[in-house]
Amino acid sequence: LMLAARKMAEDASVDVALHLDHGASLEQVKKAIDLGFSSVMLDGSKLPLEENIRTTREAVGLARKAGVSCEGEIGLIPSAKEAIPTCDADEAIRFAKETGVDALAAAIGTAHGFYKEEPTLDLELARRIHSETKIPLVLHGGTGVPERQIIASIGCGVAKVNIATEYQNLFLQEVGGALKRLEGFKPVDLVFAPVEEKLVEFARKTIRMLAGK
Ligand code: 13P
Numbered sequence: 514l515m516l517a518a519r520k521m522a523e524d525a526s527v528d529v530a531l532h533l534d535h536g537a538s539l540e541q542v543k544k545a546i547d548l549g550f551s552s553v554m555l556d557g558s559k560l561p562l563e564e565n566i567r568t569t570r571e572a573v574g575l576a577r578k579a580g581v582s583c584e585g586e587i588g589l590i591p592s593a594k595e596a597i598p599t600c601d602a603d604e605a606i607r608f609a610k611e612t613g614v615d616a617l618a619a620a621i622g623t624a625h626g627f628y629k630e631e632p633t634l635d636l637e638l639a640r641r642i643h644s645e646t647k648i649p650l651v652l653h654g655g656t657g658v659p660e661r662q663i664i665a666s667i668g669c670g671v672a673k674v675n676i677a678t679e680y681q682n683l684f685l686q687e688v689g690g691a692l693k694r695l696e697g698f699k700p701v702d703l704v705f706a707p708v709e710e711k712l713v714e715f716a717r718k719t720i721r722m723l724a725g726k
Pocket of ligand 1: 655
């Protein structure tokens with residue numbers, strides 16, 4: 514799968530990043546680097562702070578040697594079914610400085626998956642962390658965050674927005690629809706052609722929104 518993704522990225526007419534999201538261990542990070550990912554993430558947010566710093570610093574070292582960038586996470590970004598915590602600003606600043614990460618997933622009020630109710634991002638927290646560290650922040654849990662809050666977060670240091678659930682949900686919905694529409698023989702290319710079109714449309718609209726267009 515990775516080889517196919519890398520080939521598509523290489524053949525694309527624009528720059529494409531191949532990123533390991535939420536890498537769970539240094540082994541995973543190493544493997545991703547060896548496979549040719551252009552950026553990796555070591556998600557140590559469930560670890561005690563000192564251990565998160567130590568492990569993430571090691572991941573940054575591996576990434577540096579290979580010339581790829583490394584993201585870390587501070588403060589847990591939970592599933593949207595749970596209560597949504599935010600990180601401690603001082604801990605986030607220390608984490609960024611001591612690990613040397615290139616991008617920082619700081620918990621500023623988002624969660625992964627569909628929200629039970631509209632989230633409220635802590636933009637002041639984002640602004641403070643970014644102004645002290647100058648490190649690009651990553652907004653995880655982008656699905657369901659109102660557009661105005663996403664745009665406002667970009668003004669507070671967010672430079673990457675992760676949106677997965679909405680995209681995956683659209684994929685499943687469209688595959689289901691395509692399968693229902695096709696009678697009898699269901700060749701995979703005919704199932705996927707209209708699905709791909711919808712996904713491209715979604716990606717295009719989302720990227721334009723993030724670019725403020
Ligand atoms: P959502 O699935 O909530 O959009 O979050 C995506 C994400 O943050 C992946 O790391």
